[in-house]
Amino acid sequence: MSSHNHHDDTLDLSLRHTLKNWTAREIPPSDTREELLAAALRQEAPTPRIKPARFNFGGWSFQFQNEFSEISVRVIYQYNLESVYALKPMAMS
Amino acid sequence: MYSDRELVLQLQQGNLNALGDLYDRHNRLVYRTALGITGDECIAADLLQDVFLRMHRFARHIDPDRPLEPWLYRTTANLTYTWMKRHKRWLRPLEDVAEWLVGSKKLLPTYVAEIDEEWRDVQKAVAALSLQQRVVVVLYYVNDLSLQEISEILDVPVGTIKSRLFYGRQALKKYLESDGVQPGEVNYEFT
Numbered sequence: 686m687s688s689h690n691h692h693d694d695t696l697d698l699s700l701r702h703t704l705k706n707w708t709a710r711e712i713p714p715s716d717t718r719e720e721l722l723a724a725a726l727r728q729e730a731p732t733p734r735i736k737p738a739r740f741n742f743g744g745w746s747f748q749f750q751n752e753f754s755e756i757s758v759r760v761i762y763q764y765n766l767e768s769v770y771a772l773k774p775m776a777m778s
Numbered sequence: 779m780y781s782d783r784e785l786v787l788q789l790q791q792g793n794l795n796a797l798g799d800l801y802d803r804h805n806r807l808v809y810r811t812a813l814g815i816t817g818d819e820c821i822a823a824d825l826l827q828d829v830f831l832r833m834h835r836f837a838r839h840i841d842p843d844r845p846l847e848p849w850l851y852r853t854t855a856n857l858t859y860t861w862m863k864r865h866k867r868w869l870r871p872l873e874d875v876a877e878w879l880v881g882s883k884k885l886l887p888t889y890v891a892e893i894d895e896e897w898r899d900v901q902k903a904v905a906a907l908s909l910q911q912r913v914v915v916v917l918y919y920v921n922d923l924s925l926q927e928i929s930e931i932l933d934v935p936v937g938t939i940k941s942r943l944f945y946g947r948q949a950l951k952k953y954l955e956s957d958g959v960q961p962g963e964v965n966y967e968f969t
Binding site: 703704705711713717720726728 | 794801802805806809810814819826830900904922
């Protein structure tokens, strides 16, 4: 099985060039990138590695997150009630 | 221009632009690998999107300090395996598969006029290989990876990779010779 003669080398060279030429001729469809980013946006966002900033003030807890250029303010009340205010660029304009 | 490492770190923090940049940089590598294994442009395009969606979804599992290419090859190969297992048509006899790969395009006169006989024969020959042999053949010949690199990517011993390449090469040789193509005498387009 390990015998690799001159004919095998020629075959290797031929296969390499032929396969490379074949695959190199084809390029991905131009709309794949847009479709990918749209699908990724719909997909559940990956968990950010950086923990969101959080601080307490009296009985209130504020949490700031920054994902996809969106800032949200999470206000946690004393009685476990929760409100989230999303500050999107459009909402601020 | 950001390095792969920086882009992966940005992606881990949810930056979609980083995904776009990584796609721009590596899409051809993934597409050509998928195309070589499947022999079908549409399936290769679907797999291309799936690979990068997986990158987005599992970004935090990617080690930014290691080269990204092995991850891309591994994911492409794994998704191709999965795709083929799910689709019954790939389980048809190998001769039929080879015929099916070129059959759909045989009907288009413009395509027939443009098609290059040499690589069409090789495409049929590759399609006639077993899936495991095909993956190794494509990684070795199309992507210029060494046996050691393929072994690490597929998590299979080097001896097994060597064996698959040997029998894959023998099958290609036999197929091409029986089809009247002399591999050593074909004129190739060097790009």
